[in-house]
Amino acid sequence: MKKTFLKWLCLLLGLALIICVSGIIIALALPGYIEKNIVPRLIEELGVDPKTPASRIPIRRVGLTGADLGPLTFGPAQNRFEVASLQVNYRPWGLLQRRIQSIVVSGLNTNVTVTATGVQINGLALPFNAGTAKEKSKPARIDLKGLLPFVLERVQVRNAAVRLTWRQRRIHIPFDLELATAQLPSGRLKAEAVLRPRGNRITVQAAADSDQNDMKVTVTGDSLWVDGFADLWDAHPDLDLAATMAVSADAQFRLQPFAVRQAAVTGRMHRLRFEHQGVKLGNSRDAHGREVPVQLSIKTANTAAWQAACSSLLIRQPFPAPVLIEDLRANIRRTGHTHEIDLTARSQLPLPDKGLPLPGGFSVATPIEHAWTVRGTLDQDDDMTLKLEARPPETASAPGLVVSHPQAALNAQSPTLNANVKIGRDKVEGEFAFTTKRIRAQATQGTATLASMSVNGRIGADAGQTGPGRSVTITVQADDVQLKNNGRVLKAPRVNLKAGGSLPSATQPLALTGTLQWSQGRYSDPAGRTHAGGLALTLPVVWPPAKAAPAGKFSIRKVVRGKQDLGGLQLTLRQTPQGIRFNGRHRSKLLTGLNVRMSGRVELFDGPVNARFEWRLPAYRPPAAIDLGRWLPAAVGITVNGTVALTGQARWGSAGPTATAMLTMRDGRLAQTAQQVTLDGIDIDLKMDDLMKLKSAPQQTVTIKTIQWGKLALQDFSMDYQTEPGQILFIEKSRFRWAGGVVNTQSLRLSPQTERYALTLFCDRLNLAQVLAQLGAAEAQGDGTVNGSIPLLFSKKKLIFEDGFLYSTPGKSGTINLTGAEALLKRVPKNTPQFGQLDLALEALKDYAYKWAKVNLKTEGEELLLLLQLDGKPNRKLPFAYDRSLGMFKRIKGEGQSDFKGIGLDVNFRLPLEEILKYKNLLNQQ
Numbered sequence: 001m002k003k004t005f006l007k008w009l010c011l012l013l014g015l016a017l018i019i020c021v022s023g024i025i026i027a028l029a030l031p032g033y034i035e036k037n038i039v040p041r042l043i044e045e046l047g048v049d050p051k052t053p054a055s056r057i058p059i060r061r062v063g064l065t066g067a068d069l070g071p072l073t074f075g076p077a078q079n080r081f082e083v084a085s086l087q088v089n090y091r092p093w094g095l096l097q098r099r100i101q102s103i104v105v106s107g108l109n110t111n112v113t114v115t116a117t118g119v120q121i122n123g124l125a126l127p128f129n130a131g132t133a134k135e136k137s138k139p140a141r142i143d144l145k146g147l148l149p150f151v152l153e154r155v156q157v158r159n160a161a162v163r164l165t166w167r168q169r170r171i172h173i174p175f176d177l178e179l180a181t182a183q184l185p186s187g188r189l190k191a192e193a194v195l196r197p198r199g200n201r202i203t204v205q206a207a208a209d210s211d212q213n214d215m216k217v218t219v220t221g222d223s224l225w226v227d228g229f230a231d232l233w234d235a236h237p238d239l240d241l242a243a244t245m246a247v248s249a250d251a252q253f254r255l256q257p258f259a260v261r262q263a264a265v266t267g268r269m270h271r272l273r274f275e276h277q278g279v280k281l282g283n284s285r286d287a288h289g290r291e292v293p294v295q296l297s298i299k300t301a302n303t304a305a306w307q308a309a310c311s312s313l314l315i316r317q318p319f320p321a322p323v324l325i326e327d328l329r330a331n332i333r334r335t336g337h338t339h340e341i342d343l344t345a346r347s348q349l350p351l352p353d354k355g356l357p358l359p360g361g362f363s364v365a366t367p368i369e370h371a372w373t374v375r376g377t378l379d380q381d382d383d384m385t386l387k388l389e390a391r392p393p394e395t396a397s398a399p400g401l402v403v404s405h406p407q408a409a410l411n412a413q414s415p416t417l418n419a420n421v422k423i424g425r426d427k428v429e430g431e432f433a434f435t436t437k438r439i440r441a442q443a444t445q446g447t448a449t450l451a452s453m454s455v456n457g458r459i460g461a462d463a464g465q466t467g468p469g470r471s472v473t474i475t476v477q478a479d480d481v482q483l484k485n486n487g488r489v490l491k492a493p494r495v496n497l498k499a500g501g502s503l504p505s506a507t508q509p510l511a512l513t514g515t516l517q518w519s520q521g522r523y524s525d526p527a528g529r530t531h532a533g534g535l536a537l538t539l540p541v542v543w544p545p546a547k548a549a550p551a552g553k554f555s556i557r558k559v560v561r562g563k564q565d566l567g568g569l570q571l572t573l574r575q576t577p578q579g580i581r582f583n584g585r586h587r588s589k590l591l592t593g594l595n596v597r598m599s600g601r602v603e604l605f606d607g608p609v610n611a612r613f614e615w616r617l618p619a620y621r622p623p624a625a626i627d628l629g630r631w632l633p634a635a636v637g638i639t640v641n642g643t644v645a646l647t648g649q650a651r652w653g654s655a656g657p658t659a660t661a662m663l664t665m666r667d668g669r670l671a672q673t674a675q676q677v678t679l680d681g682i683d684i685d686l687k688m689d690d691l692m693k694l695k696s697a698p699q700q701t702v703t704i705k706t707i708q709w710g711k712l713a714l715q716d717f718s719m720d721y722q723t724e725p726g727q728i729l730f731i732e733k734s735r736f737r738w739a740g741g742v743v744n745t746q747s748l749r750l751s752p753q754t755e756r757y758a759l760t761l762f763c764d765r766l767n768l769a770q771v772l773a774q775l776g777a778a779e780a781q782g783d784g785t786v787n788g789s790i791p792l793l794f795s796k797k798k799l800i801f802e803d804g805f806l807y808s809t810p811g812k813s814g815t816i817n818l819t820g821a822e823a824l825l826k827r828v829p830k831n832t833p834q835f836g837q838l839d840l841a842l843e844a845l846k847d848y849a850y851k852w853a854k855v856n857l858k859t860e861g862e863e864l865l866l867l868l869q870l871d872g873k874p875n876r877k878l879p880f881a882y883d884r885s886l887g888m889f890k891r892i893k894g895e896g897q898s899d900f901k902g903i904g905l906d907v908n909f910r911l912p913l914e915e916i917l918k919y920k921n922l923l924n925q926q
Contacts, residue, residue, distance in 0.1 A: 066090060071107075081121075082109045084159075099151040108160035155179035164197075171229070173197040187211050198228030202247075213256055219249040226269075240275040264299035280316035284324050306332040321356045321364075324348045337380035345372040346393060366402040368414065369393055383424045390417040401436065407656075408443035412436050429460040445657075446485030453478045459503060470503040474512070481518075488528075492521040492535070499541065512543040515552075523556075532559045534568075541575050545605045549575035554582070564630060565589050571598065579604040590630075594620055596646075610653035617646035625669070637675075642668025642682060648691065659691035681705025686723075693725040699732065707736070712774050714738050727752050739774060740767035741785060761790040763806060768853055769816050771806070775857075777818075777866055777909040784814015784850065790857055801864055804857035813872070814853065818845040827910075836888040841905045843891075844874040848905070866909040873902050 061068040070085035084107020090100045113120045157177035164171040173195055180190040187210025195202040200221060208215035226243040251263040270293050274281035284292045292312040300306040310328040328345040349356065349368035356364035371393040376386040392400075392414035403410035413436050421430030434455035441448040457474035476497040483490040499514025521535025534557025540549040556569040571584030581601045588594035600613035621643040629636030648661035668682030682704050687697045699720050707714035717736035724730055729750040736743055744762045769782035790804030808814060825842070828835040850872030858865045877899045880889040889898070 065092075083107060084109075100153065102154040102156065103152060105155070105157045106159055108157055109163075111163045111165065113165045151182070151185060153180075153182040155181055171197055198225065200224045200228065208255065210255060213254055214261075215253040215255055217249075217251045217253070219247065219251075221245075221247045238276060240273060242271065242273040243269045244271050245269045260300070260303050262299070262301050265297065267294075267296040269294040269296070275317075278318045280318075282314045282316055284312050284314040284322075304334045306330075308332070319349075321349055339378040341374070341376045341378075343372070343374035343376075345374075346370070347372060347390075362403055362405045362408075362410075364402070365404040366400075368401060370414070370417075381425070383422070386419070386421040386423070386430075388417070388419040388421070392416070400438075405443075408441060410439070410441040412439040427460065427462050429458070431458045432456070446483060446488075448484075449480075449482045450478050451480035461503060471500070472503050472510075472512070473500040474498070474514070486527075488523070488525045490521065490523045490535075492518045494518065497541070499543070501543070509544055513541075513549075515540050528561070530559065530561045532556050534558060537573075539573050539575065539580070545575060545577050545579075547577065554584075562630075569598075576601075578606045591620075591622055591626070593623070600650075608654050611651065613650040615646070615648050617644065619643050619645045619666075625671070638670065638672045640668065640670045642666060644668075648688075650691070657692055659688075661688040661691050662686070663688075676708070676710050678708040679704050679706070688723070690725075694723050694727060695725050696721075696723040698722045711776050712738070724749075738763075738766065739770035741765040741787075755795065757794040758802075759792045759794070761792065761804075763788055763790060765809075766806065768806075768808070768814065768855070769818070771855065772816075772818065772866075772868070772909075775864065775866060775909075776911050777868070779820040780816060780818040782814060782816035782818075784808060784816060784853060785812075786853060786855055788855075800859045801857045802859070804855075806855040806857075808850070808853040810852070813849060813851050815847070815849045815875070816845060816853075816870075817847055818842070833888045836890055838907070839891055840878065840880055840889050841907050843878050843880065844900070844903060844905060845870075845907070847875040848872055849875050860910075862912070864909075864911040866911055868905070868907040868909065870905040870907075871902075873900050 058071070059067060059069050067088045067090075068085065069088070070083060072083040072086055073081070083105055085105075087104040087106070088100060089102045089104070110121060155178070157175070160175050160177065162173045162175065164173055174197075175193055175195045177191065177193040183189070189206075189208045191204075191206045193204045195204065200223075202219065202221040202224070204217065204219050206215060206217045224245045224247060226241060226245055230241070246268045247265065248267075249263070249265040252261040253259065254261050270283065270291060272281060272283050272294055283294060286292055294313050295309075295311045297309045298306065299308075308328075308330040311326055313325040313328070315323040315325060324347065326346045326348065328343070330341060330343040333340045347370045349364070369392060370390040373389045374386060376384060378384045400414050401410075401412040403412075415434055415436035417432065417434050419430060419432035422428070432455075435452065436454075437452045439448075439450040439453060453476070455474065455476050457472060459472045461470040474497075478495040479493070481492040481495055495516075495518040497514060497516045499512040501510070501512035502508070504510040516539040517537060519536040521533075521537075523530075523532035523535060525531070534555070536557075537552070537554045539552035539554075542549045552573045552575075554569075554571040554573055558568055559566040567587050567589035569584065569586045571582045573580055573582040579602045581599075583597075583599035585598060586596040588596075594617070596615055596617050598613070598615045600611065602611040603609065622641055625639040625641040627636075628638045628640060643666045645664045646661065648659065650657065650659035652658075663684065663686040665682055665684040668679075668684070670679040670682060671677065682702070684702045686700050686702075689695055689697050700722060702719050702721065704717040705715065707717055715737040717734070719734040720732040722730045722732065731745070731748045731750070733747060734745045742764045743766075744764070746760060746762075748757065748759055750757065764787055765785040766787070767782070768784045768786050769780035771786065772778055772780045786806040786808050788804070788806035790806070791802040793800040793802050825835065825839060828838055848870065850870040852871050854867075854869040856865075856867040856869075858867075877897060879892055879894065880898050881892050882888070882898075883890045
């Protein structure tokens with residue numbers, strides 16, 4: 001038993017001695033083995049020759065459980081790969097199995113350069129980077145199982161940094177990396193890295209499997225500060241890009257040969273600001289004013305087909321108002337050497353609260369929505385073709401295009417756009433078509449309608465050209481144009497504008513030269529019985545309007561009023577830097593030798609839109625009197641003649657239309673034969689301060705040398721008057737000579753709405769005999785005068801004398817010789833006292849001297865009652881004797897027998913007023 005115990009004790013001591021000796025041997029031999037064999041082998045597997053003179057691999061510590069190396073330097077001085085420390089952790093018996101627990105790399109610092117040929121890491125040769133042209137032609141192969149000659153469970157890289165060079169710009173990227181390499185012998189590898197470029201944090205996770213020939217990579221980043229990379233695009237000084245961005249990307253790769261199987265990237269941007277060469281992009285806002293992020297996504301199932309999407313992107317410029325792009329989707333396919341793209345999107349022209357402002361005070365009052373479709377191809381020669389179409393979406397929230405103005409409104413179908421563009425290395429060319437229908441403009445002056453309007457054009461630009469090589473041609477066509485105003489209609493079946501020139505560039509604006517044309521126009525005014533046909537316009541135009549364009553013309557073949565051909569109109573037009581100027585004349589076919597000269601301008605480009613139109617009729621006298629009934633049915637039988645001159649001016653500006661005119665007539669004559677009315681020596685001066693409202697200046701004058709109205713004869717008629725809005729004539733005062741005296745009237749306002757007028761004639765020193773003669777009482781002569789007033793009433797087209805009273809001047813006598821009044825006796829029965837008295841009075845008035853006289857005028861029924869009262873005596877003996885049996889004077893034969901020393905006479909004359917004045921038919925024509 002004791003021997004057995006000693007035997008086992010010796011065996012254990014021997015084993016312990018062997019172990020100790022082995023441990024001592026391992027402890028003494030292992031560091032050297034690691035330094036001379038393990039570390040160089042590991043460095044060589046990384047692609048670095050440890051024997052390079054510039055390489056330094058100092059080993060600070062080697063122990064049973066690990067080694068500490070550093071600082072390490074690989075490669076030449078200009079492309080140095082530096083590591084502050086490299087820590088290798090292992091177990092002694094693990095080394096015998098070629099197994100290392102972990103490698104911890106700290107303070108790694110190197111340069112990475114991205115070029116067209118791939119990624120270069122200074123000091124390291126990546127296993128999938130091909131160097132020679134021959135090697136590039138072979139597919140890259142990655143073999144994870146044979147990547148390391150030993151088993152490495154984990155690799156950690158801490159406090160590392162990469163100096164990335166890309167397009168001659170350098171980015172410093174701190175990062176941490178952890179590799180799970182325990183299953184590399186089985187062909188599986190996992191990695192996770194945290195990158196911190198410019199203060200941002202990006203996480204990258206990857207897993208590779210050689211047996212599955214697959215690698216998956218996930219990249220995430222929240223609140224990335226895009227502004228921090230501004231120096232990468234400082235080669236474009238006009239580029240301003242800023243945003244806060246969240247990114248998530250997933251990709252799957254094939255390892256052998258290395259290729260992309262599928263990839264997907266999504267992004268969300270806040271506070272986006274992009275400005276470059278006049279283009280500005282940004283975030284939109286919702287109905288509550290909150291920012292809407294820009295959503296982006298790109299994905300592919302293979303590199304031959306890609307899908308992209310974007311939503312809520314606001315284009316602030318270069319359009320006249322911000323444009324919202326929503327639901328943008330693009331499909332990109334590669335077939336051989338050709339790439340194809342299909343793109344769809346919705347756009348909306350969002351409007352501020354007061355609408356989209358346009359020139360001239362106009363604004364778009366409703367959103368403009370379109371659904372876009374774009375198809376394009378890119379071939380191996382980098383030649384691109386695009387086919388574009390934009391139409392109103394079926395689910396559009398707005399009914400169409402609505403344009404408002406303080407004095408107008410426009411409605412139209414939302415426009416459509418079609419375009420085809422070819423973009424090559426040396427030239428860009430394309431054609432486009434813009435169309436809208438059912439256009440209606442409503443204004444205070446009337447309405448305008450167009451069945452349709454289209455804009456078609458072609459563009460072309462040679463590479464590098466800024467002048468003639470950047471060409472454009474454009475055609476604008478409007479169909480079935482109608483302008484309406486108070487029943488008046490102007491129609492044109494088609495209006496065309498054709499122009500060509502050069503596109504805008506950095507050194508010059510858009511330049512166009514063209515012609516505006518329309519023909520076969522028609523005008524109708526049923527209320528005025530006026531029609532015009534053969535309206536035509538040809539107007540050369542230039543843009544920008546820096547200089548005058550060639551002359552054009554506007555013409556009207558024929559103007560018809562009623563059944564009368566008035567003639568035509570010819571104007572010469574010319575575009576100027578301010579707008580359009582014109583001049584021309586109207587040659588009358590109705591009045592021989594009458595020519596109206598016209599001129600004017602329309603200012604469109606220099607300040608607010610305004611227009612000015614002037615016309616002038618030089619002194620003109622018709623060769624014969626004109627029958628006004630040719631134009632006015634109510635004036636049938638009225639003829640007029642005289643020397644007439646007319647000037648006028650019309651303006652249209654921000655305050656609306658205004659017009660003035662000046663009419664003069666000299667030595668005029670107006671006659672109405674049926675009513676026995678004649679006006680001779682007419683002189684008129686009429687200044688219209690507002691022709692639109694028919695308002696004249698005050699104290700306008702008209703004078704007439706003689707007026708013959710029935711049996712009435714007036715001389716030296718003069719009137720001060722003013723025309724007022726509403727077809728009102730205000731007679732300030734009038735004066736004329738009648739019956740050897742003067743008659744004045746008070747002011748009177750004549751209006752179409754007034755049917756009753758009262759007018760008083762103030763008579764001064766009228767010859768009594770002439771008054772009686774002109775009123776049709778009798779043939780009379782004499783030198784006595786009377787004064788007074790005669791009130792007149794015009795009521796329902798009837799002339800009424802209201803108790804007019806004329807009297808002789810007190811203390812002044814006169815004589816009268818009245819004959820031809822015997823018709824009065826026929827109304828009185830013979831052998832009556834009334835007959836005898838009237839017969840005596842008429843005989844006495846044949847030669848009568850009176851001390852005073854009175855005349856009363858009054859309308860009774862359809863007759864004018866004239867009461868003549870006289871106090872005096874006959875200037876001769878009368879053939880009358882007093883018959884006592886009858887109690888009255890009785891006419892006797894022979895010479896006068898009775899000498900009257902004093903006699904008072906009262907004579908009533910009932911006069912047919914219509915026969916005297918012929919006024920009824922005249923008034924009925926008004």
